[in-house]
Amino acid sequence: MIEARRLHILRAVADHRTVTAAAAALYLTPSAVSQQLAALEQETGHRLVDRSARGARLTPAGEILLSHANAVLAQLERAESELAAYGSGEAGTVTVAAFATGIGLVVAPAIRALADAAPGIRVRVRDAEGDESLMMVLDRQVDVAVAVEYRGAPGEDDARLTRVPLYA
Template identity: 55%
Template sequence: MIEVRRLRVLRALADHGTVTAAAEVLHLTPSAVSQQLAALESEVGQELLERRGRRVAITSAGRLLLAHADTILAEVERAEDAMRLHANGVNGEVRITAFATAITLLVAPALTRLRETTPGLSLVVRDAEGHQGITQLLDGDADLAIAVEHRGSPRPDDRRLARIPLYAEPFVAVLPPTHPAATPPDLPTSPADGRADSAFAAGRPAAAPIELAALADDDWVMPTPGNPIRDVVMLACEQFGFQPRIVHQSDDFRAIAALVAAGAGVSLVPRLAVPEPTLALIRPLPDPAPTRRVYAAVRASRADHPLITATLDVLTEVAEKL
């Protein structure tokens, strides 16, 4: 008989790569993880792991077992949900992870709406960067994640997840007020003092886009390594034939806009993440502009849970207004 808890240990090892990392996620000691895996090998009568120095690799038998483990664990979670619903109806908690902009634009308005439509639902919100929420979701530390599509995202055919597109937004250029490319030659000026049109100076996009190549020689303010926004910006710059000279780094868009406004460099920021008001100048990019694609994800085993479907319905409604 295969112990379900040992399948969870094998899945954690596959997801995180080392016994130590799996132990941390499972709140066990590394020796306890090793013991559970050894017991699992005894249960199935085959080697599931190959030791390679300090790391372990999963054998073909282990990968075969993992394919069944995902189905088994999903069914166990469905059974647990069914029992909870039987015990307390539709009252319960949904834990959401989302990045800061999504919390502001999506989660907070959805929370207000859900108080009216689903009074038995209690939302617990946790701030997590777009690449961290999926990890927390798969580890069981969250029930729903709002994430950003990027090169490290799970594949669309990952059977562990159900994904729901929410919205897509173009990136805009964020420039210091004195940047030579900030004011296009045909921008209207004030007859009184010759200054650039006040609407543009207030930070709203001008009609004329700015070519990304015009920023190739500037210093840049960039999100930190690992942030999916950085990946999108770096790829966009590479497509225009240059590597941005990164001088300052921050994952806070307000901090990025403040640094740019102070003349520290230029940046690209998703349009809806631009703080208001800002002293930095905002310019659109020519089509096709880099785009941030935001989606919601839940574990496939819980995709039909009433409280999660109610939350997703409201999140989708709010996203449509964006």
């Protein structure tokens, strides 16, 4: 299997045209770059770089691998970016349970506002009455419930729920 960090090294050698310049750009030693290129050549079974007194040049096999490396590395960068957005709360899915009127009066306007403020957040809405929606939160079927107070609801001192009054 080809290691992604070795593809970074191949790309740097192609961009900088010498092992020494590639090493400097990657904050590595020239020896480390040469070792990684040798390992990449062993992994692929092809000579990838021609070295001469004038620098380093990719072989035809190196050019083929570089074209794929650019696509692979771009996809890895997108994956890292999406994971970072998810980890910071800028992307992901939130599931909301609400009763029909609450969906129209509270959830729909909130989704519109959220689309502008946090375009990476996707919202799923489930139609559920208050007693059902709170249990869905407790059972982790949904993340948020829009509900009205009802007899038998968990009390305000129930630490499993955080209440935010929407209307006084």
